[in-house]
Amino acid sequence: MEPRVGYVVSVSMTLSAIAINCSLKPSGAASSTDRLLGEIGQELSKLGITMPTIRAVDHDIKPGVTSDEGPGDAWPELRKRILAADILVLGTPIWLGQPSSVAKRVLERMDAFLSETDDKGRMPSFGKVAIVAVVGNEDGAHHVHAELFQALNDVGFTLAACAGTYWVGEAMGKKDYMDLADTPETTGGTTVMAARCAAHLAGLLNGQAYPGKA
Amino acid sequence: MEPRVGYVVSVSMTLSAIAINCSLKPSGAASSTDRLLGEIGQELSKLGITMPTIRAVDHDIKPGVTSDEGPGDAWPELRKRILAADILVLGTPIWLGQPSSVAKRVLERMDAFLSETDDKGRMPSFGKVAIVAVVGNEDGAHHVHAELFQALNDVGFTLAACAGTYWVGEAMGKKDYMDLADTPETTGGTTVMAARCAAHLAGLLNGQAYPGKA
Amino acid sequence: MEPRVGYVVSVSMTLSAIAINCSLKPSGAASSTDRLLGEIGQELSKLGITMPTIRAVDHDIKPGVTSDEGPGDAWPELRKRILAADILVLGTPIWLGQPSSVAKRVLERMDAFLSETDDKGRMPSFGKVAIVAVVGNEDGAHHVHAELFQALNDVGFTLAACAGTYWVGEAMGKKDYMDLADTPETTGGTTVMAARCAAHLAGLLNGQAYPGKA
Amino acid sequence: MEPRVGYVVSVSMTLSAIAINCSLKPSGAASSTDRLLGEIGQELSKLGITMPTIRAVDHDIKPGVTSDEGPGDAWPELRKRILAADILVLGTPIWLGQPSSVAKRVLERMDAFLSETDDKGRMPSFGKVAIVAVVGNEDGAHHVHAELFQALNDVGFTLAACAGTYWVGEAMGKKDYMDLADTPETTGGTTVMAARCAAHLAGLLNGQAYPGKA
Numbered sequence: 001m002e003p004r005v006g007y008v009v010s011v012s013m014t015l016s017a018i019a020i021n022c023s024l025k026p027s028g029a030a031s032s033t034d035r036l037l038g039e040i041g042q043e044l045s046k047l048g049i050t051m052p053t054i055r056a057v058d059h060d061i062k063p064g065v066t067s068d069e070g071p072g073d074a075w076p077e078l079r080k081r082i083l084a085a086d087i088l089v090l091g092t093p094i095w096l097g098q099p100s101s102v103a104k105r106v107l108e109r110m111d112a113f114l115s116e117t118d119d120k121g122r123m124p125s126f127g128k129v130a131i132v133a134v135v136g137n138e139d140g141a142h143h144v145h146a147e148l149f150q151a152l153n154d155v156g157f158t159l160a161a162c163a164g165t166y167w168v169g170e171a172m173g174k175k176d177y178m179d180l181a182d183t184p185e186t187t188g189g190t191t192v193m194a195a196r197c198a199a200h201l202a203g204l205l206n207g208q209a210y211p212g213k214a
Numbered sequence: 215m216e217p218r219v220g221y222v223v224s225v226s227m228t229l230s231a232i233a234i235n236c237s238l239k240p241s242g243a244a245s246s247t248d249r250l251l252g253e254i255g256q257e258l259s260k261l262g263i264t265m266p267t268i269r270a271v272d273h274d275i276k277p278g279v280t281s282d283e284g285p286g287d288a289w290p291e292l293r294k295r296i297l298a299a300d301i302l303v304l305g306t307p308i309w310l311g312q313p314s315s316v317a318k319r320v321l322e323r324m325d326a327f328l329s330e331t332d333d334k335g336r337m338p339s340f341g342k343v344a345i346v347a348v349v350g351n352e353d354g355a356h357h358v359h360a361e362l363f364q365a366l367n368d369v370g371f372t373l374a375a376c377a378g379t380y381w382v383g384e385a386m387g388k389k390d391y392m393d394l395a396d397t398p399e400t401t402g403g404t405t406v407m408a409a410r411c412a413a414h415l416a417g418l419l420n421g422q423a424y425p426g427k428a
Numbered sequence: 429m430e431p432r433v434g435y436v437v438s439v440s441m442t443l444s445a446i447a448i449n450c451s452l453k454p455s456g457a458a459s460s461t462d463r464l465l466g467e468i469g470q471e472l473s474k475l476g477i478t479m480p481t482i483r484a485v486d487h488d489i490k491p492g493v494t495s496d497e498g499p500g501d502a503w504p505e506l507r508k509r510i511l512a513a514d515i516l517v518l519g520t521p522i523w524l525g526q527p528s529s530v531a532k533r534v535l536e537r538m539d540a541f542l543s544e545t546d547d548k549g550r551m552p553s554f555g556k557v558a559i560v561a562v563v564g565n566e567d568g569a570h571h572v573h574a575e576l577f578q579a580l581n582d583v584g585f586t587l588a589a590c591a592g593t594y595w596v597g598e599a600m601g602k603k604d605y606m607d608l609a610d611t612p613e614t615t616g617g618t619t620v621m622a623a624r625c626a627a628h629l630a631g632l633l634n635g636q637a638y639p640g641k642a
Numbered sequence: 643m644e645p646r647v648g649y650v651v652s653v654s655m656t657l658s659a660i661a662i663n664c665s666l667k668p669s670g671a672a673s674s675t676d677r678l679l680g681e682i683g684q685e686l687s688k689l690g691i692t693m694p695t696i697r698a699v700d701h702d703i704k705p706g707v708t709s710d711e712g713p714g715d716a717w718p719e720l721r722k723r724i725l726a727a728d729i730l731v732l733g734t735p736i737w738l739g740q741p742s743s744v745a746k747r748v749l750e751r752m753d754a755f756l757s758e759t760d761d762k763g764r765m766p767s768f769g770k771v772a773i774v775a776v777v778g779n780e781d782g783a784h785h786v787h788a789e790l791f792q793a794l795n796d797v798g799f800t801l802a803a804c805a806g807t808y809w810v811g812e813a814m815g816k817k818d819y820m821d822l823a824d825t826p827e828t829t830g831g832t833t834v835m836a837a838r839c840a841a842h843l844a845g846l847l848n849g850q851a852y853p854g855k856a
Contacts (some may be wrong), residue, residue, distance in 0.1 A: 097788070138808055146739070167813045171783065186815075
């Protein structure tokens with residue numbers, strides 16, 4: 001059989017990223033999630049990618065599953081910023097072993113992408129790559145990855161190898177990531193891989209978009 | 215800031231896929247999972263990609279988390295076939311709203327990839343793209359996607375946009391996917407997108423491998 | 429060995445229940461979750477148990493994990509009503525295969541129970557029984573049960589046999605539970621069992637509280 | 643409204659428990675799960691309850707969802723022992739943040755309970771109480787609780803307050819529970835509560851069975 005997949009890609013672009021911190025606490029309050037997001041941002045910056053961070057709870061994201069829930073809804077502006085970036089970094093703390101209610105709210109609002117497809121069936125998020133960053137005192141990171149990978153993929157995001165990074169302490173512990181003197185090598189190494197894999201894939205997809213349906 | 219991500223990719227390759235059917239029933243017994251896998255295979259074949267299917271339960275995959283659990287272990291041969299393909303299609307039925315024990319066994323054996331990295335920290339699965347196919351009488355597909363996306367990503371696989379396809383019937387129903395006269399347009403359309411997105415991404419990654427750590 | 433577990437229980441009490449509807453839509457907007465909650469309420473009323481329903485999104489439940497997040501926080505009043513009841517019925521729609529952000533918010537606020545134990549290590553929710561009611565157009569009910577069972581149990585609730593009831597339509601369907609002419613026998617029968625089992629267990633625990641630690 | 647729930651319960655019984663260790667390693671190989679199960683057993687024994695432990699992987703539990711999968715199937719004997727006990731303690735290690743394939747196999751076989759109901763709609767597991775015990779080097783316990791709580795409840799088990807106990811180490815750690823010099827107070831205290839709550843509830847249900855449907 002003849003090869004049917006063939007590409008010539010020549011890419012020289014500046015990629016961009018955006019991070020959403022889904023902490024329950026507003027800006028100003030220290031956040032372990034912020035520390036991990038900062039570490040991802042630092043790694044992305046080495047690749048020439050800037051990554052501003054938005055604290056979701058600062059904004060009045062209305063409940064609902066459309067792209068605009070009316071007067072006072074902060075989502076339309078956030079949505080615009082998310083879709084302007086090549087890489088979405090979604091950061092959340094763990095509560096009861098699960099993602100925060102704020103992370104869930106952000107995902108719910110992206111549900112609208114499912115019906116905003118182009119004539120090739122492609123959502124506005126197609127070609128964008130997501131990274132998931134999770135911190136907690138103890139236990140829950142793999143599950144939060146699972147929840148967020150599935151929800152993000154459902155609404156069109158691509159997940160590079162090593163799409164998640166995380167830190168949690170020992171069972172029923174009270175230690176906070178933001179209080180660690182040094183970033184553990186384990187989490188640090190995973191963060192590097194997450195950032196580098198996502199950037200690589202975002203570059204490839206930026207140069208060569210998904211074809212969608214025929 | 216100067217762009218730091220730059221590629222020239224010239225690709226003209228034949229990609230390959232492999233499907234693992236994680237039904238509880240051995241070859242010979244009809245399988246709804248098989249029908250959905252067949253539909254993915256048909257779509258991939260339009261792109262010049264062949265996809266043989268392995269029924270996992272036919273093989274004596276020993277419990278454990280190494281790449282070879284000794285005499286009689288069927289995994290080393292399956293592992294070789296999985297790693298020879300560009301696209302892994304993991305298909306599982308739903309039981310109690312969760313992936314089958316056979317799917318879990320296959321994933322457990324890939325846990326070994328975590329310690330089989332090269333000098334750039336890349337697992338043997340890096341650059342390979344996974345599709346997850348799920349069928350059940352009722353309910354559970356999103357969760358099975360979540361479980362398998364997370365486990366597959368943990369062990370190095372990349373997930374293209376629309377990495378999962380599925381069919382389930384109404385709550386507490388008894389209908390089987392293999393008994394449907396026609397494939398519903400919903401599931402059919404999702405299957406097409408899953409196959410086309412995965413092929414596209416596997417092509418890109420085949421031409422330009424993840425760099426791994428610096 | 430001599431029996432060490434011995435009880436004499438004489439119970440003749442009126443039990444009470446409360447339902448929290450975690451729809452994204454406020455009161456006044458029709459809700460499929462409401463229909464299922466109503467069916468549970470009807471079954472409980474046959475056992476002499478009244479069940480008022482609160483639409484959580486009507487109330488300003490602040491983000492946080494304490495029992496009182498300060499001025500304007502609606503949680504302290506809701507918390508009081510939840511803890512005054514013997515049975516908590518938590519109802520949620522499914523979005524992206526997962527519980528709503530509103531359900532997550534309610535659970536997060538109950539995280540505080542973990543540190544509100546008495547001298548026997550018992551949370552304020554000890555002895556209370558939870559039912560989980562889930563509706564969606566398609567897929568996700570088992571997983572929502574899993575998430576809510578775990579979170580509710582973590583914060584001290586007991587789960588009777590058949591602690592969950594649900595309805596979902598066929599994969600990627602658009603049908604709403606509230607639009608069904610008749611309640612399917614499957615969901616209807618499950619609802620009856622959920623209500624009757626929870627009432628039975630709440631009665632037992634009301635008469636004979638958990639002893640807690642020695 | 644008149645009270646409609648009334649009981650007189652006089653209980654003086656010896657309760658029994660059984661533990662299933664779902665380690666991937668056979669008897670003889672040291673198991674962290676075994677240590678945690680042993681600690682539960684010790685606590686139950688203080689209440690006069692004996693708890694033998696079965697290592698599931700020692701037995702040839704065939705794939706399938708009926709109560710007897712034919713010649714060589716070890717399940718019918720295990721099923722009998724599970725149903726003879728008042729308390730089921732299901733113990734599993736964590737792999738990739740999820741329950742072991744062996745735990746999944748055991749749960750799949752209990753799927754058959756769903757169609758083995760009596761004339762009141764009660765499964766053979768009705769009135770039995772489950773405890774879930776989870777250990778891993780790192781992360782995953784809450785999710786394994788969620789998966790097992792939901793699956794066990796689906797097949798008829800009751801979950802007392804604090805139905806799960808667990809230990810996991812810090813993110814991406816390598817420490818094993820069986821190598822800890824002392825049991826941490828956190829896990830130890832949770833184990834005590836899990837055992838005492840389950841015994842209490844099993845005693846109540848033993849004296850006063852679920853009524854099932856009218």
